Amino acid sequence: MRVLIVSSYLPERCGIAKYAWQLAEHLRRQGHVVNVLAPPGSMSDFCEPLKGKLGPLKVLKYAFFYDKVLLNFHESFFYQSGVLNRAFTHLSFALLFLLARNLEVICHEYPKLEGRGLLGWLDRKVLKLIWSLAPRVVFHTERELSGFSKLFGVPRERLGLRRHGESFMRFAAAGKLEARRKLSLSPSDFILLCIGFIQPHKGFDRVVKAFKKVKSSRVKLYIVGSIRLFTREYIEYLRELRRLASECSGVHLVYRYISDEEFDLWIASSDVVVLPYREIWSSGVLERAKLYGKPVIASDVGGVADQLSSSDYLFKSDEELEELLQELAELADEALSRREDRDSTV
Template sequence: MKTLLITPFPPARDGLATYASQVYSKWRSEGHDVEVLSPEPSAGKSSADLKTLSGMWQAARRARRFERVVVQFHPETFFYAMDPVHFLQGWAGLMLLFLLGGNVEVVVHETPHRSSGRFDDARSALWRVLWRQPKRVCVHSEAERAAMVAEYALDSGRIYVIDHGETFQRRSAVTRDEARFSFGIEADSFVFLCAGFIQPHKGFDRAIRAFANLEGKHLRLVIIGEMRVWTAEHQEYLDLLRGLVELDPRVTLHEGYASDETFDRWIIACDAVVLPYRHIWSSGVAERAALYDRPVIATDVGGLAEQVRSSSRVVRDAETLVAAMSELSASKARKATGNSSFTEGAAGRRARGGVPDRAALQRLVAGRAAVLHDWYDPLARMERPILDVPVSDPLAGHLALPSGQGGVGPKAIAQQVVRRLIDWRVVPIAIYVNALRDQLLGDTRSVVGEVPTNAQRSPEAVRKPSAPQRRRRPSSESEPRS
């Protein structure tokens, strides 16, 4: 069958391109006449800027020459951004392709996260219209299908679930020992592997913190990956990982791009793959691990739980992640998971009379909350430059607008007029800026003198992050004033 594959394509450092290259190879091996149209010039036969209407017009015209058109959909391929203007531009381009492109199928790798913006309902309606146009819409798990049905009110019968790894092929034929030898890893060690692009939602920090609770010099945690796109947030996250890695000699971070062969060799070398994602639809890494029969520890997000094999573990919080890593490596978890960091234990009760001790319970809540905080929002607890702000007087530096005092003369009148014209827009911005400032001050307070630098931190501190680092609480109860 003459098929056009519209997708990112190698050479490109992109998981979707890697996925597509395997689809391409498999279909060709099955005798199909497959051609690729990619958003950038690539090894594919043609390219078009798929974020523009003109590019989509080109793609649609080309698509009409094929019996089957398969679009590998990820929002970043088709949208510059998700603001209303760019959303409409991308949406119109996709409509053009779906309506004019002939026999179009879409494989959805991810849809945009639902926002809570003003135009959210209208946006959902537009997505709904869009997804009704292709002949087939495919996802990789039942969970993703259910999410699409719920999000866009689609007929579930029109959404097909396909195996994420059905086209995946092995890229390395080395043995486990050979793979370990090539990376300088001891044959008798137990290796956990985190692999993929360095971004907060991949949750590699979760793996490091959980790993810190495992006892055993033979244990290793290897993280391989690079920043796919530089952003301040990604850089901050990479810095966080670097800082955490410094604290435990058993953990290594290999920054940089790994070829397909190297990537697979790492999987062969490891004993278990850890996918502690904060959110994802489905994972190519999970499929690659399955190719080599490596168990996976994955968080219960998106379609991951459905995707991983029976030998794998699905976790939902820090505690179960530690337990799963401990179980797979048959190693002992440190007491940290069994005392105040996670469980109430004896701390919640006074020695006398069994009456709960409020201060102990409050510390318990704070300690657990710190773990929860790291689990969901790792960057918020990072040390940041201490700003030269008057933390003792948090309102002193609020953004203030001109007082608008009356005056005489054309200048004063002009000022009044301008002010009246812009107040309705400027005042909310000032409120927002001041709220941000207050938040910053709050964070700064929590950092000043309370959070040690990474170099000062002990591994124990990483194992048992505690909320008192975040906020100074009075340690003793204040006496009543009579």
Template sequence: MRILVVSSYPPRRCGIGAYARDQVARLRSEGHEVTVLSPPDGDGDMKAPFVGGRGLHAAATIGRRYDRIVVHFQPALYYRPRAPISKVTTSLCLLELVLRRRREVELLIHEADPPKLWRPDYLLLRLAFRLARTVSFHTAAEREALERDYRVKVRGNLVPHVVATVAHPSKEEARRRLGLEQRAPMYLCAGFLQPSKGFDRAVEAFSRAGANGSALYVLGSVRDATPENVRYARSLAERCRTVSGVTMVDRFVPDDEFDLWVVAADWVVLPYRRSWSSGILARAHALGTPAIVAGVGGLAEQADEHDVVVREDGELDQAFAAGPRAAAGGPAGTGSSDRRHHRHGARSRPETDWDPELEAVNGTKKGRALLIAFILVSVGLAAAAQLTLKHGMNQVTHHGEIPLDLGRPADLIRRVIGNASVWGGLAIFVLSAAVWLVVLSRASLSFAYPFASLTYVLILVFDRFVLNEPISGLRYGGVALIIAGLLLISRTHQTV
């Protein structure tokens, strides 16, 4: 079978890239012919920029060569924050891929943001999810959350989040290679530094529990150097220096060294505030190191019988306090009696910190302003469509000198459809209607529809200042009343 994998790929520093690498290796070992399409910073067989949808468009173009197309979906791979046009084109390109290669496409969802369904990019993304032949998830909790949030039923499939098992040294040898003289229990927080990882929660819980000779290592670096992430990393480093037993290793480590750290630890600690499933947890399972896991998103479901799932800071404190006794009871992965496992993850809600800049419309001034902006765009396009159609029909009739003859329908149709301005006006109307659908999804008709009267206002302004046609005082009075009425309506509750 010829398979196209669309994903980030090493040497890009990305857990999804590592997952895709293992998937590709497994597929090739099964005899499949696999081609990898990656961003330029990955070592794929083909490369294309993913942001803005170009990589997805490339997959749609070359997809006819393949029997199966696997798209690894994670918002940060494809969407640029605070770039609405880019987000719309990205979702549109994903929809293009699904429509053109529907029978071959499988979307593997590593993460998806709770949507704002009034936005065009989410509407297009929702449609792509619904039409895809297969949408795969790592946990049932993730599938339930996506179907609930996007209000869509998908052709779902569960794919365990596992990575290839590799040969590794003993715990003592791993610590020796890392230059660690740690004999007491050792905890490890590892990953890119950002607030959603919650490593500060682990540091505080470790401080409250008391070191008792144990050690906590925080291993990681900032991947996306946003002001928020940089401030978080700086604050975390300062706090680590003040807590006895905590050491921060502020750098990126390659896969081989990362595996050594995981093997060297007695417990991997994932105190995430938001997550879907975790590649680091899958790596810990492959290397036989148990984990203390926050019960958010799909993590509780992904955890195995050797892991401890915690749902609040008090339980995290208890896990650190019990950890030294559990570690002393046997080697990592054997599962002592103090280890607990909760499987309540199926109903938990996966969350993500992707695209936080826009709030929901309901109850926010910003949301109301954004909704009215969409209304004004739709009305402006409708007015432009009317003017374009008028210009086209003036050309067709030579400004009324050759009127349309309804008794000769064939000639009428020929004259109208042969005019470019008429087609342009109709196209603008379609675009106006598309924006209006977004408005109607978030506002009652009695709130939104009166704004359509602004079309008259805009056309009147055009007649006066562009065509220099005289406007009577009564018309100006009518315009004033329209605007006054719209100002009153805009202050009412707009949501359905």
């Protein structure tokens, strides 16, 4: 099968670009012929300016030469500010959905129907009409699919599920001890890990505040990542996170952009991955944790609960997070003490 993927793409530093690259490699391994259409500057087969006005219509130049077109949708990748820009992009998507019937939209975040006044009312009506024309829309979780179907009135038979980590691959072969050796981490600590781009909605500050109340010298919290967008809000958030981390013993903030291999080494080195998100639809970090068999503590937002298994923990409030971390620290202390006793008798 000939497949065209439309997406942000490498070297863009974002989760969807990395998702699209892994999806392309996954489909190629299955024997499909895969090409990628992405914005200018991308390491893709074709480059087109897809954002703003009639940008999405450029997909039609390529769509008819493929059996399937997979379009990774996030509003920020296709829409620009301004009423006229938005109106033209609405028209572009309506025509694309009508004409490219081999199109499947992988919806990473569907539009919010939040506009106020007459223009907001009209925008909501137009969005519902546009998405009713989409041949097929797939989501990563049942919660997202159900929410979209209810909000936009699209029948479920035109919707589908594609597990977020379905095409993910490992970038590090190391086990926990080997990963810790490579990262110069203690082999005996119990490590909690927050990893990814540092942004307010990721909620890393919530973990630091909860960790302050953990009574254990052997449990460590590592926050690893960097800022993706250098806005005043994000820079101020980083400063506040650094301040909180410096005031809490056992918290280590590792600020840098990390490679795919190092990202996975950090996950492999951890005991538990913590995802304290304030807002998210589904989590790629959670899926990477699952690649390495790591339990996850996650907040109950978006469709994250649908991604968890019986070995994971879900919390609904900061108080619940504090309780979980303390219980986990007590269990970790007991386990480490038993190990030390066992080692001392050998």
